[in-house]
Amino acid sequence: MSRDICIYLEFLEPHHKAMIDAAAAKTGFTPHYFTIEQREEAEKCLQHSEILYAHDVPMVRSAPETLKWYCCSYAGVDPYCKEDGIFRNPDCILTNSNVYGVTIAEHVVMVTLMLLRRMPEYEKIVADRGWSNQLPIRSIRDNEFTLLGTGNIGNRVAELLRGMGAAKIIGVSRSGKADAALYEEVYPISALDEVLKTTKNLIMSLPGTAETVGILSRERIALLPEGAYIVNVGRGTAIDQEALMEALNGGKLAGAALDVMDPEPLPAEHPLWETKNLILTPHVSGNMTLGYTRNENVRLFCADLENYAAGRPLAGYVDRKRGY
Amino acid sequence: MSRDICIYLEFLEPHHKAMIDAAAAKTGFTPHYFTIEQREEAEKCLQHSEILYAHDVPMVRSAPETLKWYCCSYAGVDPYCKEDGIFRNPDCILTNSNVYGVTIAEHVVMVTLMLLRRMPEYEKIVADRGWSNQLPIRSIRDNEFTLLGTGNIGNRVAELLRGMGAAKIIGVSRSGKADAALYEEVYPISALDEVLKTTKNLIMSLPGTAETVGILSRERIALLPEGAYIVNVGRGTAIDQEALMEALNGGKLAGAALDVMDPEPLPAEHPLWETKNLILTPHVSGNMTLGYTRNENVRLFCADLENYAAGRPLAGYVDRKRGY
Numbered sequence: 018m019s020r021d022i023c024i025y026l027e028f029l030e031p032h033h034k035a036m037i038d039a040a041a042a043k044t045g046f047t048p049h050y051f052t053i054e055q056r057e058e059a060e061k062c063l064q065h066s067e068i069l070y071a072h073d074v075p076m077v078r079s080a081p082e083t084l085k086w087y088c089c090s091y092a093g094v095d096p097y098c099k100e101d102g103i104f105r106n107p108d109c110i111l112t113n114s115n116v117y118g119v120t121i122a123e124h125v126v127m128v129t130l131m132l133l134r135r136m137p138e139y140e141k142i143v144a145d146r147g148w149s150n151q152l153p154i155r156s157i158r159d160n161e162f163t164l165l166g167t168g169n170i171g172n173r174v175a176e177l178l179r180g181m182g183a184a185k186i187i188g189v190s191r192s193g194k195a196d197a198a199l200y201e202e203v204y205p206i207s208a209l210d211e212v213l214k215t216t217k218n219l220i221m222s223l224p225g226t227a228e229t230v231g232i233l234s235r236e237r238i239a240l241l242p243e244g245a246y247i248v249n250v251g252r253g254t255a256i257d258q259e260a261l262m263e264a265l266n267g268g269k270l271a272g273a274a275l276d277v278m279d280p281e282p283l284p285a286e287h288p289l290w291e292t293k294n295l296i297l298t299p300h301v302s303g304n305m306t307l308g309y310t311r312n313e314n315v316r317l318f319c320a321d322l323e324n325y326a327a328g329r330p331l332a333g334y335v336d337r338k339r340g341y
Numbered sequence: 342m343s344r345d346i347c348i349y350l351e352f353l354e355p356h357h358k359a360m361i362d363a364a365a366a367k368t369g370f371t372p373h374y375f376t377i378e379q380r381e382e383a384e385k386c387l388q389h390s391e392i393l394y395a396h397d398v399p400m401v402r403s404a405p406e407t408l409k410w411y412c413c414s415y416a417g418v419d420p421y422c423k424e425d426g427i428f429r430n431p432d433c434i435l436t437n438s439n440v441y442g443v444t445i446a447e448h449v450v451m452v453t454l455m456l457l458r459r460m461p462e463y464e465k466i467v468a469d470r471g472w473s474n475q476l477p478i479r480s481i482r483d484n485e486f487t488l489l490g491t492g493n494i495g496n497r498v499a500e501l502l503r504g505m506g507a508a509k510i511i512g513v514s515r516s517g518k519a520d521a522a523l524y525e526e527v528y529p530i531s532a533l534d535e536v537l538k539t540t541k542n543l544i545m546s547l548p549g550t551a552e553t554v555g556i557l558s559r560e561r562i563a564l565l566p567e568g569a570y571i572v573n574v575g576r577g578t579a580i581d582q583e584a585l586m587e588a589l590n591g592g593k594l595a596g597a598a599l600d601v602m603d604p605e606p607l608p609a610e611h612p613l614w615e616t617k618n619l620i621l622t623p624h625v626s627g628n629m630t631l632g633y634t635r636n637e638n639v640r641l642f643c644a645d646l647e648n649y650a651a652g653r654p655l656a657g658y659v660d661r662k663r664g665y
Contacts, residue, residue: 119482123454123505130451134625140464143621146614148606150623156630158443180504181447182633282472290470297467299474301458306480309506 022048022322023066025059025073026090028305033315040319044326068325070318077103086110086325088318088333092117092303098337112321112333115169116313117303121250122173124302125220126181128274129157132246133218137272137294158182163212165232166222166251167195167203174220175199187212191228206232213240218248225252235260244271250302253279262292270294276302346372346646347390349383349397350414352629357639364643368650392649394642402427410434410649412642412657416441416627422661436645436657439493440637441627445574446497448626449544450505452598453481456570457542461596461618482506487536489556490546490575491519491527498544499523511536515552530556537564542572549576559584568595574626577603586616594618600626 022041029037034050041048046068051059063069063080070088071077074096077087082105089097094113097103104111131137133155142149162178164171167188175186176199185202188195189212193205204212209232213219219241223229233247233256241247247270249256258279264270272294281300283289289297305311321331346365353361358374365372370392375383387393387404395401396415404411406429413421418437421427428435455461457479466473486502488495491512499510500523509526512519513536517529528536533556537543543565547553557571557580565571571594573580582603588594596618605624607613613621629635645655 119506120478120480123480123482124458126505127451127454127458127460130447131455133630134448134451136451139622139625142623143614146607146609148623150625150628152625152628154444154625154628154630156444156447156632156634158447158630158633159636160632177505181450181501182443283470285470290467298463299466299472301463301474301476301478304474304476304478306457306478306482308480308484309482310480312483 019065020046021062021066022046022068022070023051023059023062024048025051025053025056025063025069025071025076027053028090028311029315030311033311036315036319037322040322044322046322046326068322074100074103080105080109082106084109086112086331088112088114088321090114090314090318094335098335098339110325110331111335111337112331113335114314114317114333116310116317117305118169118173119313120304120306120310121170121222121302122177124276124298125170125174125222125248125250126157126177128248128276128296128298129178129218129220129246131296132248132272132274132294133157133160137296159184160218161185161187161216162218162220163187163189163216164200164220164222165189165209166220166224167200168222168224170222170250171220172196172199174222187216210237210240213237214242216241216245218246221247221249221251221255223251223255225254230254231257233257233261238264238270241270243269246271247273249274250276253277253281258289262288262295265295266293268293272296274298276300343389344370345386345390346370346392346394347375347383347386348372349375349377349380349393349395349400351377352414352635353639354635357635360639360643361646364646368646370646370650392646398424398427404429404433406430408433410436410655412436412438412645414438414638414642418659422659422663434649434655435659435661436655437659438638438641438657440634440641441629442493442497443637444628444630444634445494445546445626446501448600448622449494449498449546449572449574450481450501452572452600452620452622453502453542453544453570455620456572456596456598456618457481457484461620483508484542485509485511485540486542486544487511487513487540488524488544488546489513489533490544490548491524492546492548494546494574495544496520496523498546511540534561534564537561538566540565540569542570545571545573545575545579547575547579549578554578555581557581557585562588562594565594567593570595571597573598574600577601577605582613586612586619589619590617592617596620598622600624 037048049062068086072089072091135152167190186200188200188203195203235257238260274296276298324331361372373386392410394412398420459476491514510524512524512527519527559581562584598620600622648655
């Protein structure tokens, strides 16, 4: 009997298919590739496939009981954990693709430099075709950063900042523990008030949980020194947006960059759009890149295909009851 | 007799003065500090000073024959080399402050990420309060870069790109030689045509000399692959701007970032202002930062003050006949 893999993805380039072909040949599988337009053909193929590599909730719902492994090309797999009976085969293995820290960290470095180098102000000068260029600027080199959230994203950010010569990187995490090689100091959330008092640059990458909603409250924003910067790539709900806007428009904070907001999409009439020294991006920090993220996504799938064929544990394994 | 240092600078913070005070005490000098507003007092002090630490052409012209060392806080010292008799003391030592590679390299990383991550397009979407976020983006990680110019700036850029996981960094220099630890391959200018044919990201940091004017000609822009990016932080004259604008507006190039243009300031009616996918900044890449650049500037002066007092060669020494 043929063992089939149904692959329904928008991002595969020829060299990715070559990687998958090689891993499949090695393990006795036959891969079938479908573009996003070929949905009907993909669903037909899924009926006799043992493995699905995609990111598509309805397709998972329509998979037969014979599906044994669903590799989701996204990191976030809550839809597949929350919905009872979404897998007709209750033992179907779920894996996710934890490859987005690198692209998010590049986004964080970009907006951090834009803030430190006063790009929101220079972009206004350039839009008016002006030539003023004497604004005092700051550097990452020799600067200090507080990373609120020390997971995959925080760790990749810490690596990049260290490589650029940051003088001190403080991690703040729920447990108060984090990779000691990446942070000079690590504190639990209970010490956050104290840490904020000397934080020049705050980088937030917290997940959206009951504990993180409103964590950067009005009171905590007030604790930050004059002229501090804030970057948020976690969840918009983590920040008291009203208080943030007041601190930016009033000049207490020197600038902020938000890739996440509450709500998303941000309504056209929302005052965040016009807040001073604020860089807004429409939730793009984790977007898959043409380079690293795609290659790594496929590499992880191929490695797990070999694990799967050999009966070994899968690197991307998700406990569907726990949700991660 | 008192040995005086006249210090006429706009950027000194209290901890910088403390550093200079300590080095002066150690070497038997008395520093005198003047703000930019205290020009008259500074010129008076200069009449009995052995050393001047500043960046001011008229002040050097007005210095007496007793001035023995002028430390220029800028890197560019051509005005002091080109003008005959600018130093009344023909043996006055000239030093410069080669500390700007770090800040320029941070600028290069910022604009490179802005290009790879499509920020010119996202900024338009955000300006219109839109929420589209599916533009294909690229990463520095695993990407390839050609650095045209492998001096202090190119080397610092190479260090940062390597730290961010670049797959390949090619250096192109006049001599065809460069620090082997920083570049996978190094070529002389004579090989530039061949190198450009496979260059995805071109970063230019050449000085303005007879050899570099027009070096990125129309013909060479045509050699670049479709979708390439260009960053220039050297001199505006190095690029055929007409050809660059055509390649950007026509979509052959994916984007460019110019911190230098020809002429500067760019006239209000110049078509560069409205060129597609072009990030313009008003010659800010080498601006002194509140962190690293200032500290390093003062550190180098203090180190050379100790060298000077001990009769050792000075680290920032400039051969005024050669010009660097």
